Amino acid sequence: xxxxxxxxxxxxxxxxxxxxxxxxxxxxxxxxxxxxxxxxxxxxxxxxxxxxxxxxxxxxxxxxxxxxxxxxxxxxxxxxxxxxxxxxxxxxxxxxxxxxxxxxxxxxxxxxxxxxxxxxxxxxxxxxxxxxxxxxxxxxxxxxxxxxxxxxxxxxxxxxxxxxxxxxxxxxxxxxxxxxxxxxxxxxxxxxxxxxxxxxxxxxxxxxxxxxxxxxxxxxxxxxxxxxxxxxxxxxxxxxxxxxxxxxxxxxxxxxxxxxxxxxxxxxxxxxxxxxxxxxxxxxxxxxxxxxxxxxxxxxxxxxxxxxxxxxxxxxxxxxxxxxxxxxxxxxxxx
Amino acid sequence: xxxxxxxxxxxxxxxxxxxxxxxxxxxxxxxxxxxxxxxxxxxxxxxxxxxxxxxxxxxxxxxxxxxxxxxxxxxxxxxxxxxxxxxxxxxxxxxxxxxxxxxxxxxxxxxxxxxxxxxxxxxxxxxxxxxxxxxxxxxxxxxxxxxxxxxxxxxxxxxxxxxxxxxxxxxxxxxxxxxxxxxxxxxxxxxxxxxxxxxxxxxxxxxxxxxxxxxxxxxxxxxxxxxxxxxxxxxxxxxxxxxxxxxxxxxxxxxxxxxxxxxxxxxxxxxxxxxxxxxxxxxxxxxxxxxxxxxxxxxxxxxxxxxxxxxxxxxxxxxxxx
Numbered sequence: 001x002x003x004x005x006x007x008x009x010x011x012x013x014x015x016x017x018x019x020x021x022x023x024x025x026x027x028x029x030x031x032x033x034x035x036x037x038x039x040x041x042x043x044x045x046x047x048x049x050x051x052x053x054x055x056x057x058x059x060x061x062x063x064x065x066x067x068x069x070x071x072x073x074x075x076x077x078x079x080x081x082x083x084x085x086x087x088x089x090x091x092x093x094x095x096x097x098x099x100x101x102x103x104x105x106x107x108x109x110x111x112x113x114x115x116x117x118x119x120x121x122x123x124x125x126x127x128x129x130x131x132x133x134x135x136x137x138x139x140x141x142x143x144x145x146x147x148x149x150x151x152x153x154x155x156x157x158x159x160x161x162x163x164x165x166x167x168x169x170x171x172x173x174x175x176x177x178x179x180x181x182x183x184x185x186x187x188x189x190x191x192x193x194x195x196x197x198x199x200x201x202x203x204x205x206x207x208x209x210x211x212x213x214x215x216x217x218x219x220x221x222x223x224x225x226x227x228x229x230x231x232x233x234x235x236x237x238x239x240x241x242x243x244x245x246x247x248x249x250x251x252x253x254x255x256x257x258x259x260x261x262x263x264x265x266x267x268x269x270x271x272x273x274x275x276x277x278x279x280x281x282x283x284x285x286x287x288x289x290x291x292x293x294x295x296x297x298x299x300x301x302x303x304x305x306x307x308x309x310x311x312x313x314x315x316x317x318x319x320x321x322x323x324x325x326x327x328x329x330x331x332x333x334x335x
Numbered sequence: 336x337x338x339x340x341x342x343x344x345x346x347x348x349x350x351x352x353x354x355x356x357x358x359x360x361x362x363x364x365x366x367x368x369x370x371x372x373x374x375x376x377x378x379x380x381x382x383x384x385x386x387x388x389x390x391x392x393x394x395x396x397x398x399x400x401x402x403x404x405x406x407x408x409x410x411x412x413x414x415x416x417x418x419x420x421x422x423x424x425x426x427x428x429x430x431x432x433x434x435x436x437x438x439x440x441x442x443x444x445x446x447x448x449x450x451x452x453x454x455x456x457x458x459x460x461x462x463x464x465x466x467x468x469x470x471x472x473x474x475x476x477x478x479x480x481x482x483x484x485x486x487x488x489x490x491x492x493x494x495x496x497x498x499x500x501x502x503x504x505x506x507x508x509x510x511x512x513x514x515x516x517x518x519x520x521x522x523x524x525x526x527x528x529x530x531x532x533x534x535x536x537x538x539x540x541x542x543x544x545x546x547x548x549x550x551x552x553x554x555x556x557x558x559x560x561x562x563x564x565x566x567x568x569x570x571x572x573x574x575x576x577x578x579x580x581x582x583x584x585x586x587x588x589x590x591x592x593x594x595x596x597x598x599x600x601x602x603x604x605x606x607x608x609x610x611x612x613x614x615x616x617x618x619x620x621x622x623x624x625x626x627x628x629x630x631x632x633x634x635x636x637x638x639x640x641x642x643x644x645x646x647x648x649x650x651x652x653x654x655x656x657x
Contacts, residue, residue: 271553
């Protein structure tokens with residue numbers, strides 16, 4: 001038993017989060033309406049090896065940001081289990097060890113204009129986690145650490161005295177990366193970290209994130225709706241649709257041989273850059289209302305391969321030839 | 336004669352400490368039926384160019400000099416009343432967020448018929464019939480019922496279809512579309528781009544498509560103008576501009592986009608950021624970030640020069656001795 005493989009750093013099994021979006025109690029009683037539940041994340045399982053990047057992609061409302069918030073402990077899951085480095089993380093977030101756990105898991109948010117306090121100097125923004133976790137004693141050490149953090153994301157220690165409004169969007173996002181790195185975390189949850197940035201600046205931020213991962217052995221959960229960006233940064237890719245994973249595969253197979261009809265649709269929807277004038281294959285229909293998802297496979301109303309089974313029975317995520325996929329048509333060999 | 340001609344357009348914002356020049360000598364033309372893409376990073380002046388053309392510059396922004404000609408008529412100095420007759424009838428507009436460009440208190444039918452009746456001599460019943468046809472043309476299912484619905488009853492993609500119907504209502508020859516797909520999901524984006532292309536082609540309307548998304552430009556446009564710091568950096572046919580960019584900024588921008596067709600360990604990055612309006616460097620505005628800058632770029636501002644199939648504002652393409 002000596003050659004036990006190291007367990008993955010992050011392991012989510014059947015993670016689910018349900019929000020109660022019912023009308024107020026009095027309205028429900030008077031109008032005889034039942035409770036309305038929104039299944040934002042409905043049984044999602046995946047694991048991330050240490051030093052790797054898992055990307056989650058999907059359209060708005062598919063639950064990818066809710067997964068991010070579950071993993072950093074901002075939400076408590078309705079169901080399921082999240083193991084971090086072999087421990088039950090949600091028990092950890094609630095227990096006495098929560099400080100230690102939160103130090104190891106940090107988050108980068110989408111909008112660097114909203115996630116930095118405009119009244120704080122960069123020194124305070126990046127230094128706050130250090131103070132909060134008691135990782136620097138005295139002002140000199142704090143300054144030194146903040147300076148080193150700013151340098152590691154390509155900013156200057158002289159930027160410490162500046163306020164967020166004195167930076168461009170890309171520089172602000174670097175400040176938030178520096179803040180996330182302050183506690184020397186092992187696992188970074190990045191929720192659309194470059195979606196608010198221009199392409200030339202997006203390239204700067206993605207390159208920095210890649211360098212940091214190589215230097216510090218960081219593990220990333222990278223959430224994005226941009227498949228081209230995902231292809232550039234990820235090792236594994238999970239595709240989400242209406243709160244569920246529909247396909248989970250390593251990057252190469254997902255982009256070379258997408259199996260799930262929804263993954264194929266997403267890939268077809270990307271504009272081809274150097275093939276000017278060629279039209280994309282537009283997909284019919286839109287994402288259904290998550291409050292009333294269609295029965296069976298949630299994708300069936302838009303799927304060209306749907307049959308009666310797809311309309312009645314919900315497909316489970318099955319392992320098939322090295323990838324995991326939730327599709328009756330693929331399972332039956334119809335596509 | 337081009338449908339739209341913008342000549343040396345300068346837009347300024349008076350400010351406590353001097354005047355900020357947001358657009359600095361922008362010139363281009365759009366032929367009838369053509370789709371011109373206008374691309375650039377935030378703050379490059381793309382949306383301002385569109386707003387200046389449709390006469391909706393937010394005060395204190397103003398056109399300081401230059402001319403805008405639409406269908407042989409100069410429109411940049413028209414008063415608000417005259418401009419209101421041009422907007423809708425001669426140039427239609429589509430904005431980024433379909434929820435803010437529709438009035439939430441009126442049914443979409445009322446908004447459509449109002450636009451039609453303002454510009455075209457028609458009875459109310461005929462206008463309603465035309466509104467139903469427009470909704471059908473933009474791919475809205477069951478238009479006879481949907482016409483009496485309010486904007487909140489439509490999904491994001493359907494709402495943008497209503498906005499397109501509204502822009503086309505009075506048969507303008509030019510549509511200014513400012514980031515029409517940015518607020519939409521990728522799968523819906525493709526539907527809307529296809530729709531915009533086909534409805535404009537069938538009506539012979541030209542489109543000025545403002546976007547930051549090179550992918551959308553590549554599949555939609557005939558020609559592209561690349562804006563940088565309020566100036567046109569490069570303009571030319573889309574295929575040549577994307578595959579053989581002549582301006583170093585265009586080349587850098589293209590290389591920075593993660594591409595699906597090739598795998599790279601690192602993305603090409605353009606260091607630095609676009610200059611602020613109060614600190615635009617002398618000479619070529621791009622020279623502090625340009626890997627190929629030389630002495631002339633620091634002092635002299637380049638005009639658009641022929642460079643292969645496109646035109647680029649870059650001294651690299653100056654003829655010897657010029």
